Amino acid sequence: MNPLTEKQIRASFVNASRREVVQATVPDLDPLDWGRLDYLGWRDRRAPLAAYVVVELDEEPTGVLLRAAAAPASGRRRRAMCSWCRDLSTVEASLYVARRGGASGRAGNTVGTLICEDFSCSRHVRRPPTSAEAGTGVEAIADLVVADRTAGLRERSERFVRDVLATR
Template identity: 80%
Template sequence: MNVLTEKQIRASFLNASRREASQAVLPDLDTVPWDRLDHLGWRDRRSPLSAYVVVELDGVPAGVLLRASPAPASGRRRSAMCSWCRDLASVGATLYVARRGGSAGRAGNTIGTLICEDFSCSRNVRRPPTSAESGNGIEAIADQVVAERIAGLRERSVQFVRDVAATC
């Protein structure tokens, strides 16, 4: 992912008002490992149910304001597979819902998906493949498995943002 500035991130939101975009609490951009990211995702420190994700859509940053599902009363979440990285991450996946862009969003239309709770998808797809995934572990096959995972993550995350931007 290309390095983004605060101004680029705030201007990228497709489903947030100017006020929501200006009040977003951004991560420390100087510590972001840009070269190992397929999307930038983070939870808002001030509002634990608010989250944000930014992907590159046709070479331009496109951001989405998300709402996380609240923790169940029991405090225990069910295990779920992330629909972006398709990994059963140790942190688990949670349902994130985004208001659609434009008039559809103003009418209350939303779209949701399961994403790693801490947005660790980029790290998950880069982990070494298991023997079940790559056979006897030939390095070229392992590299191909990781490359396919990265491509899938990018495709699914970008498609979600496209779906948010699409008006009904």
């Protein structure tokens, strides 16, 4: 992912009001390793159910305001696999819902998906493959497995943002 400034991030949101964009808490961008990110995602520390992702669509940053599902009253969460990175070792996936962009979103239409609760998908797809994933020749195809996972993450996250933009 190309490095972004706070101004670029705030200008990228396609489903948020001006007020929501101004009130958004942007993470510290300095320590990020942009070369190892497939998208930028974070939870708003001031609004526990608000979250944001910025994905590059057609080489332009496109931001989406998300709402996290509230924790169940029982306190027990169901195990779920992230729809973006599909990492089976991850059980901390949460339902995130985004208002669609434009008139469709103003009419209350939304789209949702399961995403790693802490938006660590880029790290998960870059972990070395296990022998269960790659067979006996793990070392020989490790780079191919990671490249395939990374491409899948990018495709699925981009598809979600395109769904947010769709005028259904």
